[in-house]
Amino acid sequence: MRITIKDIAELCGVSVGTVDRALNNRPGISAKTKKxxxxxxxxxxxxxxxxxxxxxxxxxxxxxxxxxxxxxRSFAQLMNAIADKANEFGYFVDLVLxxxxxxxxxxxxxxLITRKVDGIILxxxxxxxxxxxxxxxxxxxIVTICNRLSEDWNYVGIxxxxxxxxxxxxxxxxxxxxxxxxxxxxxxxGKSNIYTQEERxxxxxxxxREAGLEERLILIEERNYIHALDQIALTGxxxxxxxxxxxxxxxxxxxxxxxxKGLRIPEDIxxxxxxxxxxxxxxxxxxxxxxxxxxxxxxKAVECLVGILxxxxxxxIPLLPYRIIPGATI
Amino acid sequence: MRITIKDIAELCGVSVGTVDRALNNRPGISAKTKKxxxxxxxxxxxxxxxxxxxxxxxxxxxxxxxxxxxxxRSFAQLMNAIADKANEFGYFVDLVLxxxxxxxxxxxxxxLITRKVDGIILxxxxxxxxxxxxxxxxxxxIVTICNRLSEDWNYVGIxxxxxxxxxxxxxxxxxxxxxxxxxxxxxxxGKSNIYTQEERxxxxxxxxREAGLEERLILIEERNYIHALDQIALTGxxxxxxxxxxxxxxxxxxxxxxxxKGLRIPEDIxxxxxxxxxxxxxxxxxxxxxxxxxxxxxxKAVECLVGILxxxxxxxIPLLPYRIIPGATI
DNA sequence: GTGAAAGCGCTAACAT
DNA sequence: ATGTTAGCGCTTTCAC
Numbered sequence: 001m002r003i004t005i006k007d008i009a010e011l012c013g014v015s016v017g018t019v020d021r022a023l024n025n026r027p028g029i030s031a032k033t034k035k036x037x038x039x040x041x042x043x044x045x046x047x048x049x050x051x052x053x054x055x056x057x058x059x060x061x062x063x064x065x066x067x068x069x070x071x072x073r074s075f076a077q078l079m080n081a082i083a084d085k086a087n088e089f090g091y092f093v094d095l096v097l098x099x100x101x102x103x104x105x106x107x108x109x110x111x112l113i114t115r116k117v118d119g120i121i122l123x124x125x126x127x128x129x130x131x132x133x134x135x136x137x138x139x140x141x142i143v144t145i146c147n148r149l150s151e152d153w154n155y156v157g158i159x160x161x162x163x164x165x166x167x168x169x170x171x172x173x174x175x176x177x178x179x180x181x182x183x184x185x186x187x188x189x190g191k192s193n194i195y196t197q198e199e200r201x202x203x204x205x206x207x208x209r210e211a212g213l214e215e216r217l218i219l220i221e222e223r224n225y226i227h228a229l230d231q232i233a234l235t236g237x238x239x240x241x242x243x244x245x246x247x248x249x250x251x252x253x254x255x256x257x258x259x260x261k262g263l264r265i266p267e268d269i270x271x272x273x274x275x276x277x278x279x280x281x282x283x284x285x286x287x288x289x290x291x292x293x294x295x296x297x298x299x300k301a302v303e304c305l306v307g308i309l310x311x312x313x314x315x316x317i318p319l320l321p322y323r324i325i326p327g328a329t330i
Numbered sequence: 331m332r333i334t335i336k337d338i339a340e341l342c343g344v345s346v347g348t349v350d351r352a353l354n355n356r357p358g359i360s361a362k363t364k365k366x367x368x369x370x371x372x373x374x375x376x377x378x379x380x381x382x383x384x385x386x387x388x389x390x391x392x393x394x395x396x397x398x399x400x401x402x403r404s405f406a407q408l409m410n411a412i413a414d415k416a417n418e419f420g421y422f423v424d425l426v427l428x429x430x431x432x433x434x435x436x437x438x439x440x441x442l443i444t445r446k447v448d449g450i451i452l453x454x455x456x457x458x459x460x461x462x463x464x465x466x467x468x469x470x471x472i473v474t475i476c477n478r479l480s481e482d483w484n485y486v487g488i489x490x491x492x493x494x495x496x497x498x499x500x501x502x503x504x505x506x507x508x509x510x511x512x513x514x515x516x517x518x519x520g521k522s523n524i525y526t527q528e529e530r531x532x533x534x535x536x537x538x539r540e541a542g543l544e545e546r547l548i549l550i551e552e553r554n555y556i557h558a559l560d561q562i563a564l565t566g567x568x569x570x571x572x573x574x575x576x577x578x579x580x581x582x583x584x585x586x587x588x589x590x591k592g593l594r595i596p597e598d599i600x601x602x603x604x605x606x607x608x609x610x611x612x613x614x615x616x617x618x619x620x621x622x623x624x625x626x627x628x629x630k631a632v633e634c635l636v637g638i639l640x641x642x643x644x645x646x647i648p649l650l651p652y653r654i655i656p657g658a659t660i
Numbered sequence: 661g662t663g664a665a666a667g668c669g670c671t672a673a674c675a676t
Numbered sequence: 677a678t679g680t681t682a683g684c685g686c687t688t689t690c691a692c
Contacts, residue, residue: 002469004684004685004686005685005686006685006686014662014663015662015663015664016663016664016685016686016687017662017663017664017665017687017688018661018662018663020686020687020688021661021662024687028661028662029661029662030661030662033661033662045467047440047443047444048444048685048686049385049444049446049684049685049686050444050445050446051381051384051385051390051445051446051684051685051686052385052668052684052685052686052687053685053686053687054381054668054686055379055381055382055385055667055668055669055670055684055685055686055687056667056668056685056686056687056688057668057686057687057688058668060381069406069410070400070406070409070410071406071407071410071608075406076399076400076401076405076406077401079400080399080400080401080427083426083427092441092445093425094424095423095425097410097413110377111422113377114377114378114379114380115380115381115422116379116380116381137375139332252612253612255612256611256612259614278401279609279612281586282582282583282585282586282609282612282613283612283613284589284614334668334669334670335669335670336669336670344678344679345678345679345680346669346670346671346679346680347671347672347678347679347680347681348677348678348679350670350671350672351677351678354671356672358677358678359677359678360677360678363677363678378669378670379668379669379670381668381669381670382668382669382670382671382684383669383670383671384670384684385668385669385670385671385683385684385685385686386669386670386671386672386683386684387670387671387672387684388684
């Protein structure tokens with residue numbers, strides 16, 4: 001049996017109320033008894049029971065975080081940033097993984113509610129009015145990150161459309177003649193929430209359209225994009241081509257494929273990523289990509305949530321900055 | 331106010347005991363009332379309060395996991411594996427990060443105890459009798475992974491010494507004449523728990539000793555190992571050198587440095603890593619390294635812990651297998 | 661300054 | 677088959 005405040009109370013010959021006052025240094029207790037209680041507690045290696053405290057206080061001091069997994073993109077960094085910042089505010093973090101599965105995400109949300117988390121940071125794959133109603137019914141503050149749900153929800157992220165637009169403009173300036181855009185199946189649009197992916201694609205199209213190059217774009221959105229790439233003439237006397245990937249991981253796979261074909265980057269073909277994931281520093285040639293501060297997304301999300309929880313304030317968060325990392329693949 | 335079993339009881343005109351029986355399908359309830367209760371609960375969007383349940387049952391159905399962070403090595407994969415396996419058994423996972431700081435680790439342990447986790451999976455940086463006593467005093471089952479504490483504790487991992495020995499033997503067979511071993515400062519030996527690092531280094535020495543090559547080994551254990559490498563003659567008419575790194579991340583940094591110097595791998599210099607982290611697939615040339623199933627470590631650790639918790643059984647876990655990945659850098 | 665007691669929401673043992 | 681009740685460990689209000 002673990003030691004409780006009741007045990008401490010008996011040992012000190014006082015009531016549990018007094019022990020509580022000492023332990024949580026609340027007023028209404030003499031310095032002397034307080035000191036004694038704290039000493040005994042220390043000696044007995046007393047550890048408070050957070051479960052009981054939460055039940056009594058109605059708050060768990062815990063933030064739930066919902067992500068796909070911890071591999072993708074820079075989720076590991078994001079997670080670290082969130083955990084650190086939450087700790088600063090005295091909160092702890094519960095991480096749950098959806099594996100990009102919508103049903104799973106619902107279960108994750110239920111789980112966090114069951115656990116009575118005080119607030120939730122959500123990278124959603126769901127969308128639609130029905131889901132939003134479900135989420136509202138949970139009666140728990142939610143901050144969305146990286147993938148917008150709707151204007152009704154707090155959101156922390158970058159302007160993905162403008163960022164991709166800038167990136168493509170950067171490519172255009174280098175004088176490419178043909179553009180291949182690779183992204184996950186936009187056909188999921190109907191079901192899954194791929195807001196960010198859509199935004200990036202729109203940004204690409206906008207840039208090309210404004211440059212009058214719209215018809216030079218080839219969209220590859222199949223699962224097996226490497227295979228699809230093979231189908232497209234990439235060698236010999238073809239227009240000078242740039243491959244634009246909606247995220248770095250695609251770009252890395254493409255880079256492997258291009259290398260395997262013996263193509264030189266960027267002489268034979270240009271390549272652009274997005275996200276600037278941390279492993280890029282070990283990849284040659286250095287990938288041209290778009291960077292933004294993932295950690296900052298985590299920090300801002302926590303600040304927003306804690307603001308709501310601790311101070312009932314809910315300020316809108318401006319979109320975060322981004323920048324193009326030149327690299328050597330464009 | 332969120333809805334509770336008491337509310338459901340009133341709505342159904344039954345007692346909380348009956349509601350509990352229905353919700354947790356325990357015996358002693360008619361199919362009819364059960365159905366009604368479940369229906370009302372559904373309609374009212376009832377969510378059980380895990381906090382209250384834990385307090386009543388004395389179990390939280392939660393496993394604590396203590397790691398440095400989620401970047402290093404293959405911690406992300408490890409974490410995913412642990413979370414998945416724990417879910418299978420109906421457990422949830424609480425992850426806490428120590429940032430390789432010993433004091434922090436103590437706080438993390440305290441935290442998990444405060445949260446009343448049922449068991450803990452620990453990648454420790456602490457060691458010594460005092461720490462072990464502290465850990466035992468927590469009265470919570472602990473399974474150590476990846477870094478041994480002592481024979482007193484359950485452990486899941488590989489035979490690092492033998493694995494590195496095999497790796498170095500593999501290098502020796504390729505006819506290298508000089509060996510450079512790079513690892514974190516073994517000087518931390520006194521304070522921090524670097525069991526695994528020591529084992530790997532010993533394995534390297536053993537292999538060389540048995541081949542009569544012991545004096546050909548240069549140990550680099552400074553923080554700034556890239557700088558230290560520079561000091562050592564690596565070009566021109568020097569003995570054919572292999573650089574052995576105690577983990578892949580060092581090897582990747584070294585690879586970058588070698589490339590920057592214009593050295594060819596493995597023609598000019600050999601390079602070996604350890605861990606086979608997942609990003610290696612995007613790195614050229616493919617790094618020769620040692621692989622083992624991180625996921626399996628997670629799975630086994632969870633199985634062990636759940637065995638202790640659910641069935642009071644505590645079987646010793648055999649060390650996991652490993653194998654050398656040839657790559658193209660040796 | 662300190663004690664007593666009523667919860668927090670749920671479980672489980674004991675009645676009926 | 678169903679109801680009643682005493683906790684689980686802590687917080688908090690109200691007396692003294």
